[in-house]
Amino acid sequence: MWCRRLSHLQSRLQDLLRGRVTCWALQQPNFKSLFPLAIHWHHTASKSLNCVWQQHEDHFELQYANTVMRFDYVWLRDHCRSASCYNSKTHQRSLDTASVDLCIQPKTIRLDETTLFFTWPDGHVTRYDLDWLVKNSYEGQKQKVIQPRILWNAEIYQQAQVPSVDFQSFLETKEGLKNFLQNFLLYGIAFVENVPPTQEHTEKLAERISLIRETIYGRMWYFTSDFSRGDTAYTKLALDRHTDTTYFQEPCGIQVFHCLKHEGTGGRTLLVDGFYAAEQVLQKAPEEFELLSNVPLKHEYIENVGECHNHMIGVGPVLNIYPWNKELYMIRYNNYDRAVINTVPYDVVHRWYTAHRTLTIELRKPENEFWVKLKPGRVLFIDNWRVLHGRESFTGYRQLCGCYLTRDDVLNTARLLGLQA
Numbered sequence: 001m002w003c004r005r006l007s008h009l010q011s012r013l014q015d016l017l018r019g020r021v022t023c024w025a026l027q028q029p030n031f032k033s034l035f036p037l038a039i040h041w042h043h044t045a046s047k048s049l050n051c052v053w054q055q056h057e058d059h060f061e062l063q064y065a066n067t068v069m070r071f072d073y074v075w076l077r078d079h080c081r082s083a084s085c086y087n088s089k090t091h092q093r094s095l096d097t098a099s100v101d102l103c104i105q106p107k108t109i110r111l112d113e114t115t116l117f118f119t120w121p122d123g124h125v126t127r128y129d130l131d132w133l134v135k136n137s138y139e140g141q142k143q144k145v146i147q148p149r150i151l152w153n154a155e156i157y158q159q160a161q162v163p164s165v166d167f168q169s170f171l172e173t174k175e176g177l178k179n180f181l182q183n184f185l186l187y188g189i190a191f192v193e194n195v196p197p198t199q200e201h202t203e204k205l206a207e208r209i210s211l212i213r214e215t216i217y218g219r220m221w222y223f224t225s226d227f228s229r230g231d232t233a234y235t236k237l238a239l240d241r242h243t244d245t246t247y248f249q250e251p252c253g254i255q256v257f258h259c260l261k262h263e264g265t266g267g268r269t270l271l272v273d274g275f276y277a278a279e280q281v282l283q284k285a286p287e288e289f290e291l292l293s294n295v296p297l298k299h300e301y302i303e304n305v306g307e308c309h310n311h312m313i314g315v316g317p318v319l320n321i322y323p324w325n326k327e328l329y330m331i332r333y334n335n336y337d338r339a340v341i342n343t344v345p346y347d348v349v350h351r352w353y354t355a356h357r358t359l360t361i362e363l364r365k366p367e368n369e370f371w372v373k374l375k376p377g378r379v380l381f382i383d384n385w386r387v388l389h390g391r392e393s394f395t396g397y398r399q400l401c402g403c404y405l406t407r408d409d410v411l412n413t414a415r416l417l418g419l420q421a
């Protein structure tokens, strides 16, 4: 009995998710369904505006600016920008969404110039500017990317001749900072030159664009190959391309590296655009791209060295995409730190390994590798959600300092400077 009821509820839920049932009340036979609304298109008085709209029983349809848009009535009520529903000083909603009848329909709809007026059953009036609707509709959003980027391999990046920004202009001018951030957003890496080779100056740089993300490695970190921590980063060994902190639920957004000293050989830094490689996978094997974006895995950091005891676990797929436009926003790739896979059945796991191989082959193509020797005075910022880094083995004494930044705060700075982020 209990089970039957549950499965009934489940199938109702599925119906609802598929949009088969508009609302529960409409399930009952009623006069509305016997005499459906006469559907006709409303055209605007002025032909040049090129706007037509239709009031359907369960949604509002609008054609404007070459876009066909469909709006749910609860959505239209919920986004009302009237003074009683929305606080325009704080940009916060005052309306209690839970108080909106889920079967709400407007009593009347009227277009005046470029403003649509919805009058609701209780008399409340909501007004929408047509351009606001285009900008904020699902259909309008779907055509746009959240983050414009230039995907690169070594040749594309070198041909682009992306200029580095000078320490002084980065710290003291708005243009310097803006140029730096624009390049960083487009390419996922950027350099600042002529930085005094100290931890304090590196910290100053970081604080110019973001809050520093303190982690188990500290706020600003400073490391050599002394194995003071239980991770191969603290050795002289080569490190294959990877992203850092894959074992956090939210991997660190940005990594800052400043090599303060190196007396020895080797130790070059490797950079690979993970989004360029993922794009190749999407072109060549879309089903593998999809698998890499659907199968969640764990990454893990277990440390028991000296006084340091840590056990971190982060869960998520290798490729993270926005579901509405399939835009890639984060790659989690670290074969050293990938944990035991126990969340995937054997047949899927085999397909996952195949897809992972395809991605790895792309990531390892020599033409995708950009090698650079970090030197005192030249600070490198890496988008750790996009660009993989690695290093060549080295000899001698090498000191690296840097920090992680919170992604939200870097993007915040970029948006305040007028950049799309």
Ligand SMILES: C[N+](C)(C)CCCC[C@H](N)C(=O)O
Binding pocket: 217, 221, 223, 231, 232, 233, 242, 243, 244, 245, 246, 334, 336, 337
């Ligand atoms: C950068 N710093 C030396 C502080 C930490 C290095 C962390 C290394 C770790 N395997 C990871 O990939 O996350």
Ligand SMILES: O=C(O)CCC(=O)C(=O)O
Binding pocket: 233, 239, 244, 269, 389, 390, 391, 400
């Ligand atoms: O030593 C290096 O150049 C980088 C090591 C590394 O991958 C890291 O610290 O995250």
Ligand SMILES: [Fe+2]
Binding pocket: 233, 242, 243, 244, 389
């Ligand atoms: Fe790393």
